[in-house]
Amino acid sequence: MNILFFTNEYAHPNLPAAGGVGSFFKIMATQLVKEGHSIKIYGFSKKKHHFFDGQIEVEFFKQYNKKFPLAELGRSLSSKLNNQKLEYYWLKKERKYLAKKLKQFALKHHIDIIQSFTFNGFTAYWDNSIPLVTRYHGSRGFWNHFLGHTGNELKIQLEKKALQQTSYTVANSHFSKSFIKKYYDVEVKKVIHNGINTEVFKPIKQQEKIPQSIFYFGTLSDAKGVDRLAKIFNKVHEKFSEASLHIIGKNENYFNNLKTEVINKNGKSSVNYYGHISLLDLPKHIAKAALVIVPSKGETFGFTIVEAMALEKVTIVSNIPVAKEIITHQEDGFIANTDEDFINHISEVFQNPEAFSQMENKAREKVIKNFSQELMVNNSFKYYEEILAEKK
Incomplete structure (x- = not known):
């Protein structure tokens, strides 16, 4: 299977420090390559990057605000002037640009399925010409609702649009699934829990505990x-x-x-x-x-x-x-x-x-x-197979 992960972060020393999303794609890519699948990491960063992480091809193009500084100036000014209509225009323009770049790359490399993430709604204007799975790791909406953050209403709107745009959204917990329904009014069918490396995180019996x-x-x-x-x-x-x-x-x-x-x-x-x-x-x-x-x-x-x-x-x-x-x-x-x-x-x-x-x-x-990595990867791949079988 030809699989593409569309992202703005990936866990690798050649790239800026990655968070949970970057670690997730690293885990998924590494395991799926071992199983004989073709994996490409494609996305955007402050600088262009193109290299191979073993058999995994990694390519990042320059992100929109770096490639088009005047457009970013327009967005920034519209935000400072509290002109939401104009700011949304620039955010929408960026996401349409991302969708265009993604489609060109996916068609060129004969990609079967794409996976990305919800945060900031970067895939809000994907046209579904190739099945897109969006995984919910978290969102600005969650930050605002549970953690007391303010602002970001326009990006929250784009998160909702990204969730609506594809029927293949994965929640990382049943709680996330419930939150997405209540907050974004989007029904998510699939829950695949996050997984950890239980060989890295295993007891060290010889290590004495510090009492109390x-x-x-x-x-x-x-x-x-x-x-x-x-x-x-x-x-x-x-x-x-x-x-x-x-x-x-x-x-x-x-x-x-x-x-x-x-x-x-x-x-x-x-x-x-x-x-x-x-x-x-x-x-x-x-x-x-x-x-x-x-x-x-x-x-x-x-x-x-x-x-x-x-x-x-x-x-x-x-x-x-x-x-x-x-x-x-x-x-x-x-x-x-x-x-x-x-x-x-x-x-x-x-x-x-x-x-x-x-x-x-x-x-x-x-x-x-x-909650093991093996279970997370296996369940994700089974979902890809279900989606592609449905498309035939």
Whole structure:
């Protein structure tokens, strides 16, 4: 099968740092090439790129605002003047340009199926001449609705149009499917959960745990609940003087402010910041944790939850909608409704850590059964086959 992934990011050292979308396409491409399929990564970036990642051909053209600076000036001015009609004109023009470039490339290379993503609605004007699967990893609409962001209404409109444009949208969780229906009024038929590498994220038995240690890894922000985590730790430290907090992730300025403004005086020396740690090095650090906390205000899936569970860590998650889709409360993790719930569950683990070995084992078993990369890739490819069979 000739498969094209249309994207503005891809996980490779020759390209700018990639987020979840770039990592997803890297995983998919690498596995599908091994299975004998032809994979092309095509999209747009600040600069042109053309190289081979093994057998995977990667080509990026210069993004619209770099190639057409006057058009970007027009869009920027219309935004500053709050002329939404004119700003939408420029955004629409960009997306039509992307659709044209994508079609030319896909036809030239005899592509059978294309996969892209929802964020920003870049595929809003695709003509469906070749089947297009759009995967919902997240969206500006989600940011606005759950994380308190404002603005971006025009791009949210384009996200809705992109979702409407193809009947082949994949949600990364049942919660995402429900959100898309409620927020965008678009019905999504297919749910394929995100998957992680359970060989990278596997327990390191020889690594000793730091007693009474709380670990957090991920983005440092209020939206991820890190401010809430700091307040919870203040109360935990009052009960357990040996308790320590370990924070891994980008945004050192945020951490410094947190330590200065939020962490109590007595607890400051027990808070450790590691900065950003690469994915491959992350497990050996998390292996030291007595438990992991995920205090986020909202996630479309929740990679950190699954990664912590795969490492056989007691994982305590805020009661966000997707949590129940991943964790069975008190069986393979905990879901906390309030700060007091967090403190109580932490206290349980600190007071009797050996009692939770079965919970830790069940957590990993669940990830292997439901949230592995192999399952994600296999289910995605089966969906491609269904679509192409339907088209014949």
